[in-house]
Amino acid sequence: MRILRTAGHRSMPWKNGGGVTTEIIVSPAGAGLDHFDWRVSMARVEASGPFSQFSGIDRTLAVLEGKGIVLEIAGRPPMTVDLTTPPLSFPADVPTAATLIDGPIADLNVMSRRGRVTHSVERIAVTTPARIRTETATTLVLCVSGGVIIAGAEPISLGPLDALLTAPDIDGLSIQPTRRTVLFVVRIDAVPGND
Numbered sequence: 449m450r451i452l453r454t455a456g457h458r459s460m461p462w463k464n465g466g467g468v469t470t471e472i473i474v475s476p477a478g479a480g481l482d483h484f485d486w487r488v489s490m491a492r493v494e495a496s497g498p499f500s501q502f503s504g505i506d507r508t509l510a511v512l513e514g515k516g517i518v519l520e521i522a523g524r525p526p527m528t529v530d531l532t533t534p535p536l537s538f539p540a541d542v543p544t545a546a547t548l549i550d551g552p553i554a555d556l557n558v559m560s561r562r563g564r565v566t567h568s569v570e571r572i573a574v575t576t577p578a579r580i581r582t583e584t585a586t587t588l589v590l591c592v593s594g595g596v597i598i599a600g601a602e603p604i605s606l607g608p609l610d611a612l613l614t615a616p617d618i619d620g621l622s623i624q625p626t627r628r629t630v631l632f633v634v635r636i637d638a639v640p641g642n643d
Contacts, residue, residue: 449600454609457490468492469557472611473588475636486560486567486636488588490609493517494552499544507540507559508569510632512592514553520545529555535569535632556590558634570633580621584635587614589621594629598622 458471469491474484481502490512499519509529511517516530522542529536530549538544540559560567572578574596580589589598591606598604598612599622606612614621623631 449604449615450613451604451606452611452613454607457609472590473613475586484559484561486565486586487558488590488611488634489557489559490554491557492552492554493546493548496547497545499540499546501543502540502559504562505540505559506537506562506567507557508535508537508567510535510556510569510571512554512556515548515550517549517553517555518547520547535571537569556592556632560636564639566637566639568635570635572631572633574623574625574629574631577622577624580623580631580633581635582614582617582620584637585616586636587616587621588612588634588636589614589623590632590634592630592632595626596629596631597624597626599624 452472459468460471469489472488472490474487476485479485511530516528519527519529519536521527521538521544527536528549558567558569580587588611589606590611591608593608595605595607598606604612
């Protein structure tokens with residue numbers, strides 16, 4: 449297991465220069481925007497406008513804070529993403545424009561290189577002890593609000609915007625919320641033949 453504290457997340461400009469993103473983790477470590485296999489980041493969106501495009505990348509977006517956003521993705525009807533909707537997956541290499549619904553938002557972006565890696569993103573609200581499945585090659589648990597204690601020989605405490613990265617484990621993770629907590633669980637697997 450690897451703990452990724454919020455103080456260690458790295459800030460950098462968006463690919464299109466329109467804002468700032470906070471990188472939680474990238475693989476391989478240190479990979480730039482054109483060479484990663486997968487990447488998990490957060491961004492604050494202050495104004496409506498186009499999204500950065502990433503060739504050969506699949507992307508999932510979820511709203512962490514704010515009223516929400518409407519995405520116009522080439523070839524699709526407009527889609528609203530807010531605090532109540534499931535994370536939205538779409539190709540990152542097609543023209544995409546965003547319209548803020550009512551003021552700035554913070555969002556979560558998960559990206560993976562098509563043909564090499566796949567990913568899924570799940571939002572979980574927990575108020576009682578729970579177990580998180582961790583059978584994929586890599587599982588990342590991001591605590592958005594509240595806090596959790598993860599059971600183990602040495603229990604791990606996660607606060608807001610802390611994350612935990614773990615390898616496959618058929619037993620999963622046992623979590624105990626310290627108060628009502630919202631988590632995002634990102635599961636990443638290599639495409640067969642690319643591991």
